[in-house]
Amino acid sequence: MELITRETQAHLERVIAERLGGVTHIKDVAPLSGGAIQENWVINIKSEGGILEGIRELVLRKNSLSRIPLSRPRGEEFLLLRTAYKSNVKVPRPYFYCSDPSIVGSPFFLMEKVDGLAAGHALARQPVNENLVRELGRNLARIHAIPYESVELSFLQKLQNTHTLETIFEYRQQLDLLPDAHPILEWGLSWLERNAPGNQNIVLCHRDYRTGNLMIDGTRLSGVLDWEFAGLSAPEEDLGWFCAKCWRFGAIEREAGGLGSRRAFYGGYESETGVSIDSDIVFYWEIMAHVRWAVIALHQANRFVSGGERNLELALTAHVVPELELEIMRMTGTC
Structure with missing residues (x-):
């Protein structure tokens, strides 16, 4: 079990048993691929009693070493996941959230592993x-x-009726946090501001x-x-x-x-x-999608450049930005 120490394993077994009942034995822990922004572990457990009787595979989701500003904390993400589960949306079953950072180094939540x-x-x-x-x-x-x-x-x-403009303002703020200028993304935001649709319905979005x-x-x-x-x-x-x-x-x-x-x-x-x-409004938000993904990609790369995380995947993320910028120009009719 290279990912966690024996002491951490014991603490985690205790927390799982306290929250879900029974006696829990962790058989194996391994990192999951994907999840470039947060850290995910797959945990194989054997539980005697409690709601997880038998051998199960679970996923532990915790904070990465550094974060991007647009990402929610784990406690809020857990509440969103639990609400979706109760609403019959197809999501992994969430089990519990732990705010104690001493267990695995940061707050985390536990959920089922779906196939x-x-x-x-x-x-x-x-x-x-x-x-x-x-x-x-x-x-x-x-x-x-x-x-x-x-x-x-x-x-x-x-959000108010101007929520689209609030979104544009938020992305401008995120660009301003970065060390370099990105004029094409600024152009894209200006186009989105000029062409923002009128009042729109507000719903809970996965985003x-x-x-x-x-x-x-x-x-x-x-x-x-x-x-x-x-x-x-x-x-x-x-x-x-x-x-x-x-x-x-x-x-x-x-x-x-x-x-x-x-x-x-x-x-x-x-x-x-x-x-x-309305296909026209969806097209507008497709342009917004390219701007937003570019902003996120730049922040992910900055996590590497700033020294927060030595992760090659993060370092390479910014390489998608020129393609995103070209698509923004094409969709807005500037090339």
């Missing part, structure tokens, strides 16, 4: 499955139907609903992962993020996440909501 494949490049090479794409649309609609005014989600920032964060088990969705960016926004933000060219993993012709047709994705969403999708 399937999440790797975007691998999924985008599989045969088109329009039924799956429709299911992804329906599942997103269920997320947007989650009541967000509960006490449990009181930490969510309430990272895309291929790569969706666990696919064969031909079905088994769980939506990574809720750290979730917040209130227009539903078209999630629709545009999923369909944005930057999240098709090379399968450009498959406009719904590199998996299938936009028509099937929209059809699944509309069948659940009964509301027609």
Whole structure:
């Protein structure tokens, strides 16, 4: 067990037993691939008694060494995940949140490990499955139907009718935190500001609903992962993020996440909501998606450059920015 010491293992076994009952023995701990912003461990346990009787695989999600400003803390992410689970959205079952940083070095939460494949490049090479794409649309609609005014989600920032402009202002602030200038991204934000749609409906958005964060088990969705960016926004933000060219993993012709047709994705969403999708507004949010991903990528790279984390994946993330900038220029008609 190289990832944790025997002392840490004992502390973690004690916490699991206290929260879930029974006696817990950790058999193995290993890092999970993916999750470039947070740290995820898969934990094999044997439990005697309690709600996890028998041998189980769990996922422990904790803070990385450094963070990006747009990411929520683990406690809030856990509450979002638990709310989604209670609302019959397909997510891993959340078990508990621990705020004590002395157990594994930072606050963490524990959830079930769902089966399937999440790797975007691998999924985008599989045969088109329009039924799956429709299911992804329906599942997103269920997320947007989650009541967000509960006490449990009181930490969510309430937005005004100008929430799109507030989003643009937030991304400008994040650019200003970076050491270098990025004029094309500034141009993109100015275009978005000039062309912002009028009043939009506000819903709970996942804000990272895309291929790569969706666990696919064969031909079905088994769980939506990574809720750290979730917040209130227009539903078209999630629709545009999923369909944005930057999240098709090379399968450009498959406009719904590199998996299938936009028509099937929209059809699944509309069948659940009964509301027609405005393609023009989704296009606007696709431009916003490219700007946002560029800002996030720059902050991830800065985690490496600033010395916070010596992680090659983080260092290489900024290499996607020129392609994102070119797409922003193309979509706004400047090239």
